[in-house]
Amino acid sequence: MAAPPARPRGLRALGKLTAPLITFALALAGTTVAAGTGHAADQHPASAGWVRTHGSWVRVQPGHPHAAADALTTMTARSTATVSQHPAHPMGLVNNDQPDLTYHGGQDSVGVTSGSPKVYIVYWGSQWGTAGKDPAGYTTLSNDPENAAPYQQSFFRGLGTKGDAWSGVMTQYCESMATGSTKCAANSPHVGIPHGDALAGVWVDNSTAAPQAATEPQIAAEAAAAAKHFGNTTPASNRNVQYVVTTAQGMDPDHWHELNTWCAWHTFERSSYGTVAYTLMPYLTDYKYCGTNWINPGPRGRLDGWSILGGHEYAETITDQNAIGGWIDAAGQEDGDKCAWINQGTPGGLFNLQLTTGAFAVQATWSNDQHTCSGSHPVVANHPLVVSTLCDRTEPVNRPVSVPVIATDRLSKALRYSATGLPRGLSIDARTGLIHGRSSQRGTRAVTVTVRDKAGNRAATHFRLGILPSAEYGCQGIEQIVDPGFEVAADAKGNYPGWWAQSATGIISQSTAHAAHSGKGYAWLGHSATQDDTLSQSVETTPGYTKASFSFWLHVDSTNTSAQSQDTLTLELDDQYSGKRIAVLHTWSNLDATSGYVPVSVDLTPYVAPEFGSTVIVKFTSHETGNAATAFLLDDTSFRLA
Known part of the structure; x- marks a missing residue:
C-alpha cells in the first residue's frame, strides 16, 4: 500500500459487520x-463472494494488502528531512539497517508475476465523461482536468524500454522457493520484465456512474468485470495480469478522503476467473500529499504521483501478487513500502525514470541483492520455459479434482506436461496440464509436475497433495x-x-x-x-x-x-x-x-x-x-x- 508521508498511520476500511450469538467451550488442554x-x-449469497456487476453474477471476494504495511511504518523508523523546493513535504532517508525481504511460500499457487507483466487500466464510471484519443493514441477523458489518463497510460506503456533498469530491481525476486528464503535458487521462476508492452489494454467503463464512495466489494466487482471485459476468464489468462481501477476527480473510494492515510493500494481476489490482482488508484491530485509536484515543477509535475504511486503498487504487485504469499519483510513491508518518499538526490531517493514514452517520477524499491533502496539492477532473465508455483492442497475422497498447472514459454506454445506421485485415480492432461479425476487413495503425497517444450527446455514444480476426509479443501492457507x-x-x-x-x-x-x-x-x-x-x-x-x-x-x-x-x-x-x-x-x-x-x-x-x-x-x-x-x-x- 502506498501512503502519503508524515501523516498518522491509519486503518483500512471495512463495511459494518454484525455479531451473531456466541457460545464458549473450554477444552482441557487450553x-x-x-x-x-x-x-x-441464498442462490448468490454475499458471504460466498457473489456480486452482480454489469448484469452478470460473478463470484469474487475483495482483498487488501494487509502485508503491504502502510509506508508510514517505514517513515517512523527513519530520520526525516525537508526538501528545499517543497518545505511542506516531509520526506525520509534510506535506512539500510532494515531487514531484507523474505519469500512467504506463495498464496493460491501464486508468489510473483513470473511472466511478462500485463497492466489493464480501467477508468471507472460516467464521472470520467466522454472518451477520445490524443495524437499519441492514448485515451483521453473530458472530465480529466489534470490530463492524468494519458500520463498514466504512457508510464505503463514505457516500462521495460530504453534500458529500464528500474524494472530490473524487481526481477531479482522469484517464486517456488522455501518459505523464509532471501535469495533465489537456480532455475527459480523470476519476476518477468515487460518490453514496452506492459500496458495491455484500456477500458473506459462509463456506461453508468461509479459509486461515489465505492466499497471494497464494489471495487473488487469492477476488477472482475474488467477481467471479463478483456476476455481474461481463466486462471491462466490472469496469471501475470493486474488491473488498475482508477476513479475520477472528486470520488471517494474506500473512504479515501476521510482517511487521508493512504494514496493507493493493491490486492487480489478469488473469482470465477481465477485469482485476479488489482490496484485501486483514486484521482491523486485531490490530495496534494500523494505526489503532486513532488519532484518536478509545472503542470506535468502535478502528475508526479501517478507514476510514483502507480510504480509503487505495480512493483509491489509483481513481487507479491497474491499478498501475503510473495516477498515481504518481517515487519510487514513490501518492496515499495521500504523505500517510499525518500529525498530526491539522496541514495535510494525519488528520481525521474527515462523511458521511450517520456520521463516519469518514480521511487526506488528495495533490493535484497544490494541491501538498500535501489532504482537500478541488471535484469535477471527467466529461462524460456517457466512453470508457476503449485500450492500444497487437500482434496476430498472420491470427489472430482481439478488442479490447473500454468506454464509460459517464450519460444513455443506446444508444451507437454507429466506428473509423478499423483494418487491413484488422478492424471494430468499432457497437453493442457490440468490434473483431474477422482481418488479414494487417502493420504498425502509429494507430487512433481514437469513441463517440456519442443526446444528441449524443461521446468518442474513440486507440491503436496492430500486426499483426505476433511471439511477444508483446496490450497492450504498461509x-x-x-x-x-x-x-x-x-x-x-x-x-x-x-x-x-x-x-x-x-x-x-x-x-x-x-x-x-x-x-x-x-x-x-x-x-x-x-x-x-x-x-x-x-x-x-x-x-x-x-x-x-x-x-x-x-x-x-x-x-x-x-x-x-x-x-x-x-x-x-x-x-x-x-x-x-x-x-x-x-x-x-x-x-x-x-x-x-x-x-x-x-x-x-x-x-x-x-x-x-x-x-x-x-x-x-x-x-x-x-x-x-x-x-x-x-x-x-x-x-x-x-
Missing part, C-alpha cells in the same frame, strides 16, 4: 472458543499474521517497527523476566496498574476462503487470588474502519492462572462470514485492579484461513 450462527439460503511470534526486535530507540499496535513501549518484549513459548519474543500485557494495556493487529480475512480461525499460546502468571478484584484479559474483534467492536470473543482473569503456556483457538468464521474478504482487528486488552499483579503472556499467534 481454550477453544466456538461460535454458532445460521444464514438464510499465515496471515505479521510477526506472529513477536520476534521483531525494537530499534535503538525502543520503538517496535512491526505490524502489531501496542499501547505502550515494551508490551512486545524479549525481557528475561518471563519466558517465551518459543524463540525470544513474547507479548506481556498487564505492565501497568493505572492504565489498560492493548495489543492489536489488523488482519485480512483473505478473499475466497470460507473459514477463519485465530490461535495463540497464553500464560497467565498471577499473585492476585481475589475473586472480587479480578485482573482481566479480553480478546475482541473490531471493525477496521470505524474501530467499533464487533464482538468480545473471550475474557480471562487472574483466576485462570496457568503453570505455563496453554493453547487457545478461536473460531472467527461467524463474525467475518457476512463480508468475507474484509479486514478486521484482533485486539487484546488487559486491565489491572491492583499493583500489576497479573502478567498475561502471549506468544506464537496464528490467523489461518480455509
Whole structure:
C-alpha cells in the first residue's frame, strides 16, 4: 500500500459487520472458543463472494494488502528531512539497517508475476465523461482536468524500454522457493520484465456512474468485470495480469478522503476467473500529499504521483501478487513500502525514470541483492520455459479434482506436461496440464509436475497433495499474521517497527523476566496498574476462503487470588474502519492462572462470514485492579484461513 508521508498511520476500511450469538467451550488442554450462527439460503449469497456487476453474477471476494504495511511504518523508523523546493513535504532517508525481504511460500499457487507483466487500466464510471484519443493514441477523458489518463497510460506503456533498469530491481525476486528464503535458487521462476508492452489494454467503463464512495466489494466487482471485459476468464489468462481501477476527480473510494492515510493500494481476489490482482488508484491530485509536484515543477509535475504511486503498487504487485504469499519483510513491508518518499538526490531517493514514452517520477524499491533502496539492477532473465508455483492442497475422497498447472514459454506454445506421485485415480492432461479425476487413495503425497517444450527446455514444480476426509479443501492457507511470534526486535530507540499496535513501549518484549513459548519474543500485557494495556493487529480475512480461525499460546502468571478484584484479559474483534467492536470473543482473569503456556483457538468464521474478504482487528486488552499483579503472556499467534 502506498501512503502519503508524515501523516498518522491509519486503518483500512471495512463495511459494518454484525455479531451473531456466541457460545464458549473450554477444552482441557487450553481454550477453544466456538461460535454458532445460521444464514438464510441464498442462490448468490454475499458471504460466498457473489456480486452482480454489469448484469452478470460473478463470484469474487475483495482483498487488501494487509502485508503491504502502510509506508508510514517505514517513515517512523527513519530520520526525516525537508526538501528545499517543497518545505511542506516531509520526506525520509534510506535506512539500510532494515531487514531484507523474505519469500512467504506463495498464496493460491501464486508468489510473483513470473511472466511478462500485463497492466489493464480501467477508468471507472460516467464521472470520467466522454472518451477520445490524443495524437499519441492514448485515451483521453473530458472530465480529466489534470490530463492524468494519458500520463498514466504512457508510464505503463514505457516500462521495460530504453534500458529500464528500474524494472530490473524487481526481477531479482522469484517464486517456488522455501518459505523464509532471501535469495533465489537456480532455475527459480523470476519476476518477468515487460518490453514496452506492459500496458495491455484500456477500458473506459462509463456506461453508468461509479459509486461515489465505492466499497471494497464494489471495487473488487469492477476488477472482475474488467477481467471479463478483456476476455481474461481463466486462471491462466490472469496469471501475470493486474488491473488498475482508477476513479475520477472528486470520488471517494474506500473512504479515501476521510482517511487521508493512504494514496493507493493493491490486492487480489478469488473469482470465477481465477485469482485476479488489482490496484485501486483514486484521482491523486485531490490530495496534494500523494505526489503532486513532488519532484518536478509545472503542470506535468502535478502528475508526479501517478507514476510514483502507480510504480509503487505495480512493483509491489509483481513481487507479491497474491499478498501475503510473495516477498515481504518481517515487519510487514513490501518492496515499495521500504523505500517510499525518500529525498530526491539522496541514495535510494525519488528520481525521474527515462523511458521511450517520456520521463516519469518514480521511487526506488528495495533490493535484497544490494541491501538498500535501489532504482537500478541488471535484469535477471527467466529461462524460456517457466512453470508457476503449485500450492500444497487437500482434496476430498472420491470427489472430482481439478488442479490447473500454468506454464509460459517464450519460444513455443506446444508444451507437454507429466506428473509423478499423483494418487491413484488422478492424471494430468499432457497437453493442457490440468490434473483431474477422482481418488479414494487417502493420504498425502509429494507430487512433481514437469513441463517440456519442443526446444528441449524443461521446468518442474513440486507440491503436496492430500486426499483426505476433511471439511477444508483446496490450497492450504498461509499465515496471515505479521510477526506472529513477536520476534521483531525494537530499534535503538525502543520503538517496535512491526505490524502489531501496542499501547505502550515494551508490551512486545524479549525481557528475561518471563519466558517465551518459543524463540525470544513474547507479548506481556498487564505492565501497568493505572492504565489498560492493548495489543492489536489488523488482519485480512483473505478473499475466497470460507473459514477463519485465530490461535495463540497464553500464560497467565498471577499473585492476585481475589475473586472480587479480578485482573482481566479480553480478546475482541473490531471493525477496521470505524474501530467499533464487533464482538468480545473471550475474557480471562487472574483466576485462570496457568503453570505455563496453554493453547487457545478461536473460531472467527461467524463474525467475518457476512463480508468475507474484509479486514478486521484482533485486539487484546488487559486491565489491572491492583499493583500489576497479573502478567498475561502471549506468544506464537496464528490467523489461518480455509
